[in-house]
Amino acid sequence: xxxxxxxxxxxxxxxxxxxxxxxxxxxxxxxxxxxxxxxxxxxxxxxxxxxxxxxxxxxxxxxxxxxxxxxxxxxxxxxxxxxxxxxxxxxxxxxxxxxxxxxxxxxxxxxxxxxxxxxxxxxxxxxxxxxxxxxxxxxxx
Ligand code: DQA
Numbered sequence: 001x002x003x004x005x006x007x008x009x010x011x012x013x014x015x016x017x018x019x020x021x022x023x024x025x026x027x028x029x030x031x032x033x034x035x036x037x038x039x040x041x042x043x044x045x046x047x048x049x050x051x052x053x054x055x056x057x058x059x060x061x062x063x064x065x066x067x068x069x070x071x072x073x074x075x076x077x078x079x080x081x082x083x084x085x086x087x088x089x090x091x092x093x094x095x096x097x098x099x100x101x102x103x104x105x106x107x108x109x110x111x112x113x114x115x116x117x118x119x120x121x122x123x124x125x126x127x128x129x130x131x132x133x134x135x136x137x138x139x140x141x
Contacts, residue, residue, distance in 0.1 A: 001040070001066045001140050005031075005129055007047040008054055008073035014098075014126075021099050023125055030126045038133055051075055055085045062089030067136035069129055071096045076111050086116035092139060094132040097122035 007027065010017060015026035027047070035043050044065075046057050054075070058068060062085075070093050075082055086093045093116065100123030101108040114120055118139070121131045 001136065002042040002044070002064075003067040003069060003133065003136055004044040004046060004057075004061050004065055005069045005071075006054060006057060007045075007071050008051075008075050009049040011071060011073055012047050012049065021104075023098070025126060027126075030129070034130060034133070037130070041133060041137070043133070051079060051081060055081060058082075058085050058089060058093075062091045062093075065091050066140045067091060067132075068093045069096055069132040069136070070094065070113070070117070071098065071129075072113055076101075076113055077108060079112055083113045083116045086113055092118040092136070094118055094135055095120040095122075096128045096132050098125055098128055099123060 011027065014022055015024060031043065031045055048054050054072065062068060068091050072079065072082055095111065095114055095117040111120070119135060121128045121135065124131060
């Protein structure tokens with residue numbers, strides 16, 4: 001199984017960004033652990049702070065990979081362009097959030113991209129990404 005984790009804006013700062021909410025581990029360190037735990041899953045990683053670059057990457061992989069694990073960051077709550085992109089792809093997209101966006105500010109409670117996604121996993125810290133891999137393994141037995 002070949003999957004990609006795509007992280008949106010400000011998620012390059014994991015480890016130092018609001019550690020009380022997002023923890024102290026960097027994405028690079030977490031990815032090392034994740035890849036060791038799932039040696040049979042090819043896990044690619046991409047991060048961009050730019051909306052159009054996220055769309056370009058999703059279009060590039062979205063017809064051949066087995067799954068896209070997308071943490072769109074704040075674009076979750078704003079981007080019709082990302083929703084349209086997700087709906088245009090063949091590859092299932094799992095929406096992921098590190099924090100539980102339902103118990104934070106009101107403006108985080110609505111996901112524009114959610115209706116296009118296969119499902120959503122949120123609130124389990126970085127482990128949310130691993131749970132998304134488990135979901136994709138179930139979809140691709
Ligand atoms: C986030 C939640 C978003 O509301 C926020 O803008 C982020 C991170 C999360 O992983 O919890 O950048 O997607």
